[in-house]
Amino acid sequence: MxxxxxxxxxxxxxxxxxxxxxxxxxxxxxxxxxxxxxxxxxxxxxxxxxxxxxxxxxxxxxxxxxxxxxxxxxxxxxxxxxxxxxxxxxxxxxxxxxxxxxxxxxxxxxxxxxxxxxxxxxxxxxxxxxxxxxxxxxxxxxxxxxxxxxxxxxxxxxxxxxxxxxxxxxxxxxxxxxxxxxxxxxxxxxxxxxxxxxxxxxxxxxxxxxxxxxxxxxxxxxxxxxxxxxxxxxxxxxxxxxxxxxxxxxxxxxxxxxxxxxxxxxxxxxxxxxxxxxxGFAESVPWAFDLSPYEHQLPGEIAAQTLHALRERGRLADLFEFSHECTRIRQELGNPPMLQPFASAIARQALEHLDGTPRFATLQPALRRWLQGCYGPIDTSLISVQQRIGAVANPDRPIHRPASDEVLAARICGCPALPPVQKLHYEMRTPEQALTHGLLQRWPDYTVLSVTGPGLSIHLEHSKG
CATH class of the missing domain: 3.20.20.70 (Aldolase class I)
Structure with a gap:
């Protein structure tokens, strides 16, 4: 084997x-x-x-x-x-x-x-x-x-x-x-x-x-x-x-x-x-067994972002209602796959509906392009939404070739221009350095900050004038 x-x-x-x-x-x-x-x-x-x-x-x-x-x-x-x-x-x-x-x-x-x-x-x-x-x-x-x-x-x-x-x-x-x-x-x-x-x-x-x-x-x-x-x-x-x-x-x-x-x-x-x-990144922990992924079928990072959004709204208990809305949106659209670029758009659309926005009053960009036929023919029940947004006349038109590879790479990466190359440096701090760094970040909000301990004394005070 x-x-x-x-x-x-x-x-x-x-x-x-x-x-x-x-x-x-x-x-x-x-x-x-x-x-x-x-x-x-x-x-x-x-x-x-x-x-x-x-x-x-x-x-x-x-x-x-x-x-x-x-x-x-x-x-x-x-x-x-x-x-x-x-x-x-x-x-x-x-x-x-x-x-x-x-x-x-x-x-x-x-x-x-x-x-x-x-x-x-x-x-x-x-x-x-x-x-x-x-x-x-x-x-x-x-x-x-x-x-x-x-x-x-x-x-x-x-x-x-x-x-x-x-x-x-x-x-x-x-x-x-x-x-x-x-x-x-x-x-x-x-x-x-x-x-x-x-x-x-x-x-x-x-x-x-x-x-x-x-x-x-x-x-x-x-x-x-x-x-x-x-x-x-x-x-x-x-x-x-x-x-x-x-x-x-x-x-x-x-x-x-x-x-x-x-x-x-x-x-x-x-x-x-x-x-x-x-x-201060969160510790990674296993999730408890849950059936909701079989309903919403969101990819990993999008599922994590959605759970965070539901917690922020105080609506984690509504996870299954959100999951049902994801399924409903997919069916109405004509079942795009739960992968990018569709998955995050469906999740955001479902959250909008969950928050009380009238259904499809606004439309996520990737879903708009889907309904406009930019990815190919579709069979959708959202005929009125399609009529509202209109169709793309020539979705398969070739793009104009930019003058350089750098400009083309920027377009592929989704930005006007690639960021410049920069020096890559990261420094791990000792506990004392980390403490001092944290104090310096908080210092502008206080007149005096002082920390003492075994072998440690840090005193920060704004000078007069």
Whole structure:
């Protein structure tokens, strides 16, 4: 039986789900130094969510990749590419635009790409696979997992076969909503194996329902080739399973898992936990089992953001009402997949309705573009809304090619211009330094601040005049 290998996604989906993407590039360099020596199958360093986080912080995402490559020690670096961007600058990432982006990723140090088309447009995916391979990238075609009666194992097998025919070197079953369970897994993986024609089969699953670690271990037993996992500081909850947990559990269950260097993983976890402690990032904890994900089917980070929004409103008890509204919106729209760019738009639309806004009085941009036919023909019951917003005359029109790769990359990243390259530096503080830093932040609000203790005396006082 093949040995399952692990891919680390702590720096992308992990910190996005656990910390809402608050960790900047400089904060993660120490962790990357250790991960690069841990003998992992790959390390994911870039995703659409991370790109948006970088742009929001005025960081250059390609500089992030360069910095990670310098510390990777030869470990393959992976990026996730969604062919339907969520930022609104482009509706579809294809053609020369996609080719340029893949070339820039390869030049910066990416060696593997996960290609996601939420609508599973095989023509679009096939073209993306060819372009990625022409740029020297290993291609992983994603097959999104859906949990309903309309998608039996035979449907997944047929999709896997078509994805394999695109020429992709690996196929990934991608369960971003954490809906998989061990009862479904054996027959599903068997069906996928029959379709991929011997190509490696990877799994990405989340822990929304609390079942993620159990699903991951069962997938190892069933011979999945690669599995996404994360360091404990950013695992579980809306994130992926904890890597050390899988490594500890596999030998106990006599499962064929190729273990990375555990000392290096401990170093990486210590460094990441220290950043979390210094910055006040929330501790990652497992979520209790809950059936609501099977209703709303939101991807990890969007589910976490939604729960936070409901808590802020004092309406966490209305989670199932929110989940029902998500389902209702999807059905009325014509069932767009619960992936980006649609998932976050549906969640925000549902929250608006939950807050008492008349239904569809306003419309989230991605849903507007969906109803306007920008992603293809649809069958929707929202005819009056469609008539109100109008149609797009020529949704497939080619975009004007900017004068430079940099301008085109900025458009792909969803901004007018890429942020300039900057010095990346992050300093871990001693407890005394952290205390002083906190006092200095509070000092303007006080006339005098004084702290004393064993071997410690800090006195801050505004001078007169």
């Amino acid at each position: 093949n040995m399952t290998t692990l891919v680390d996604v702590s720096l992308t989906d992990g910190q996005t789900s656990a910390w809402n993407g608050a960790a900047d590039t400089a904060m993660l360099l120490g962790t990357m130094n250790s991960l690069g020596h841990a003998r992992l199958a790959a390390i994911e360093v870039l995703s659409p969510a991370v790109i948006a986080q970088c742009i929001k912080r005025d960081e250059n995402p390609l500089q992030r990749v360069d910095a990670m490559r310098e510390r990777a020690n030869g470990t393959p670096l992976r990026a996730t590419v969604n062919l339907l961007p969520a930022h609104g600058y482009l509706d579809v990432l294809a053609g020369e635009t996609l080719d340029t982006w893949l070339r820039l990723l390869a030049k910066s140090g990416i060696s593997e790409v996960v290609l996601i088309d939420p609508l599973l447009d095989l023509s679009r995916l096939g073209d993306a696979v060819q372009k990625a391979q022409a740029n020297g990238l290993t291609t992983i075609a994603a097959l999104p997992y859906v949990d309903d009666h309309e998608h039996p194992n035979a449907w997944f097998a047929a999709c896997a076969e078509r994805l394999a025919q695109t020429g992709a070197q690996r196929i990934m079953l991608r369960d971003e909503a954490g809906l998989l369970h061990v009862d479904r897994l054996p027959d599903l993986l068997s069906a996928l194996r029959s379709g991929v024609n011997g190509k490696p089969l990877d799994l990405h699953t989340r822990c929304h329902t609390g079942l993620g670690p159990q699903v991951a271990l069962e997938a190892i037993r069933l011979g999945v080739d690669r599995l996404d996992a994360a360091l404990p500081a950013v695992a579980n909850g809306a994130s992926v399973p904890s890597m050390p947990l899988l490594i500890r559990s596999a030998p106990l269950l006599e499962l064929p898992l190729q273990s990375p260097d555990q000392d290096r993983l401990k170093e990486a976890q210590t460094q990441l936990a220290a950043v979390a402690d210094q910055e």
